Amino acid sequence: MENANFTQPTPIQQKAIPLALDGHDILGLAQTGTGKTLAFGLPIVDQLLAEQGRPAPKTAKALVLAPTRELVNQIADNLRPLVKGTKTKVTTIVGGQSINRQINALERGTDIVVATPGRLIDLMDRGAVKLSTVRYLVLDEADQMLDMGFIHALRKIAPQLGTPRQTMLFSATMPKQLEQLSQQYLTNPQKVQVSPPGKTADKIEQAVEFLEQGQKPHRLREILSEDLDALTLVFARTKHGAERLMKKLVADGYNAASIHGNKSQGQRDRAIKAFREGEITILVATDVAARGIDIPGVAYVINYDLPNVPESYVHRIGRTARAGREGKAIAFCSNEERLLLRDIEKLVGKNFGAMDGEGAALAKSKKPAKKQGNRNKSRRNPAPKSEARREGAPAKRNRNRRRRGKGGNSGGGDAPRAGLTRMLGADGS
Structure with a gap:
């Protein structure tokens, strides 16, 4: 907590974190920018830190799937402050980067893999990663994964994961196909919704x-x-x-x-x-x-x-x-x-x-x-x-740009690991 500036949970975090800490599968629906990353990241990190033993070579304990490289990098950037000062490792797997470097990183084993489905399957086919030890699965921005055709990749990845496992699906919208996906991969999920699917931010x-x-x-x-x-x-x-x-x-x-x-x-x-x-x-x-x-x-x-x-x-x-x-x-x-x-x-x-x-x-x-x-x-x-x-184009830019504040809490920055239940309240309120 000393390394984090997260003090007040967002609504999606306040509702989802206690349920996730209790081991429930989660179906989380919230508009973008509301802190979905920490809603699943904090409980996973908290539980991993409580476990004993380091991951074996080529294995992982948690898997987060996201549709784009940019989102994978953003998620990893939000998770790394949570494990700072610990032996817990976060590894990103995306296309467009050296696959040999990623193979080397996985060779030593890792705790959390954040990946795009396509590159992950490439590494699975090469025998560079074994997913049988994964006990936590997150599908982030799942509706876009469906739009981009990643459902076929998911069907190939899911059978390789360990069981029993906790699965959390987060999205800003809820198309019919996504509802069917949740029924297929989630077990008795707790639905957490802080805004109607498709609703845009009020501000x-x-x-x-x-x-x-x-x-x-x-x-x-x-x-x-x-x-x-x-x-x-x-x-x-x-x-x-x-x-x-x-x-x-x-x-x-x-x-x-x-x-x-x-x-x-x-x-x-x-x-x-x-x-x-x-x-x-x-x-x-x-x-x-x-x-x-x-x-x-x-x-x-x-x-x-x-x-x-x-x-x-x-x-x-x-x-x-x-x-x-x-x-x-x-x-x-x-x-x-x-x-x-x-x-x-x-x-x-x-x-x-x-x-x-x-x-x-x-x-x-x-x-x-x-x-x-x-x-x-x-x-x-x-x-x-x-x-x-x-057409109104400028001839010269103003070099003295105003600085914009970087504060605020969207759930996308640092956050404390310890004291989650106390911070959220015993009943999550």
Whole structure:
């Protein structure tokens, strides 16, 4: 506890941790940014520290599966402070990194493996890891694993795990297939739900702007130029679209980078690190970043393209308003995307605007009102020198960026191990 600054549990942690410590299987439903990682991480670490003996070579005691490399790294970063000063080890297994290095790490045995399913199966096929000693299984962001087709990988991994075991499934949404998955892999689970599936965070100010596809570049630059120092996450639908948009922004003078499936893991890690530290202020991404980026300072999320899967909208905008902060999410909707918007509205229970029967936008794009305060101070743009400049692109970045606070408790940072029951209350309240 001395090495941690976690003092107050979030609602999902307050409800899930006592049940997990009692050995129950858990079905946890909560919106992004509410601390699901520590809701399963704290009980697992607490129980592992109470066990005797070190793991045998090529074995592990706990397995956490996550759909993306970024989420695997985030989970591991949240777990490592909990085991600091102990012999408990956390090992990450993801694609895009040296498989030989991962084989060497597993050769010595580990306590907690945090992995993407694909690379884990590669190592299983090579005989580099044995899962028969795993007694704790976590499926994090399970709905996205289903969307990405990892259900087949899970069916290959699960029979290799030890029994009996404790299984915990956490997700922000609850599609029908996920409910079927929980029935297959969880035994008499305790359902923990702190918000309706698909509900977005209350502190996210959401807006949809109806405009033609060709108007999107100009409108994006207008919004970005209103607050050049704000950390802004821009979502595109495809890898090529994200890269093309990023290059155009950089050419126009914006401080931008991109992450998507065509980037190496090193490139993705460096881009996220630079974004987190404010070295770049605009990150253009595909849904690879919809989960696994826990950066409290993100002020804006812009859905340049609406996602094909409505649940992805919830996860995308969940990258802002984290750790109790406020944030703004703006979505661009062209006529071609009208059906995607209707699916999103149905999921989140919100009507963003009326459209006629043919899908033509009845609402015109309006420039959003600026918030009060220093963060959205007005800026003067230079005289246009090109089409990009006419769209409001900056000629020069402000080098004296404001620092953003890193405090708050989203459940994504350090947390104490000892005294969990006392901290939560004897009855978990």
